[in-house]
């Protein structure tokens with residue numbers, strides 16, 4: 001058994017303030033992130049060798065893998081100063097419309113006059129660029145990533161951290177470290193709220209992210225299907241594990257509205273999420289219908305919540321509930 005606390009101590013001594021995301025496998029294999037910003041390549045390689053050697057000296061360590069990151073150039077922003085609140089949007093499984101809800105919540109809250117950022121941390125399929133119609137890549141200025149601006153929001157996607165042509169296999173600590181950089185070292189300016197679109201699911205990566213970012217609250221998105229609901233329950237218990245308050249459940253694709261005749265059909269069953277929320281004691285934030293125009297507007301980079309219409313109304317109502325639960329109005333900057 002490797003003594004993780006001892007290992008962290010050894011790493012810290014070998015490279016003060018430069019190691020993070022330490023993992024220890026059951027077989028004694030060890031991984032961590034080593035930040036080598038501001039260092040020449042040769043010096044970085046030497047430091048890596050030294051830190052790996054130090055890690056190998058710890059009792060029980062069988063193998064060592066350091067992941068080098070160089071993006072941490074700028075001094076981190078003072079936490080809690082420029083970003084007043086963080087909201088995580090999560091789902092137990094993929095494809096339930098989590099990103100669509102995150103983007104439209106962000107747009108609706110911005111429309112209420114708050115300064116809002118949207119961070120796309122969905123490493124499995126960053127969709128914020130499509131949802132907001134963002135083109136190109138985020139630029140670096142003074143060693144800080146510059147969020148893009150669209151629909152009254154500042155936005156940054158994990159897609160901007162990698163080469164889109166190269167598939168990246170993210171490991172938990174790497175993904176969490178990339179995300180921390182996007183929160184702390186990007187030039188968000190003053191924000192009342194940063195909405196984070198988490199990767200779907202409740203595995204290690206999501207848990208590590210939730211633990212690292214310590215959001216003020218989380219919104220869980222689910223479809224009314226039973227299977228998705230079981231996964232939503234897992235998401236709720238994941239946040240409970242890391243002491244993050246679940247602000248409530250959003251039911252997406254709750255009722256199918258026929259684009260031709262306007263008739264509503266409950267193809268996944270009626271009120272599944274609402275009943276489940278009541279049963280497990282989590283607030284129900286609202287339901288969004290399955291509507292072809294939501295998909296069309298989203299795919300075209302026009303968040304449906306930007307227009308005042310029948311399809312934007314549920315997003316706006318949910319946004320109002322989230323604003324209340326986060327108490328965003330208190331201490332609101334003028």
Ligand SMILES: Nc1ncnc2c1ncn2[C@@H]1O[C@H](COP(=O)(O)OP(=O)(O)OP(=O)(O)O)[C@@H](O)[C@H]1O
Nearest residue numbers: 094095096097098099100200289290291294295298
């Ligand atoms: N209420 C809705 N009505 C119609 N289409 C919707 C609705 N919500 C989302 N969609 C569509 O469903 C698809 C999946 O949505 P989205 O990308 O938001 O899901 P997700 O849960 O974030 O997926 P993943 O996390 O797996 O990337 C998109 O094409 C989106 O436009």
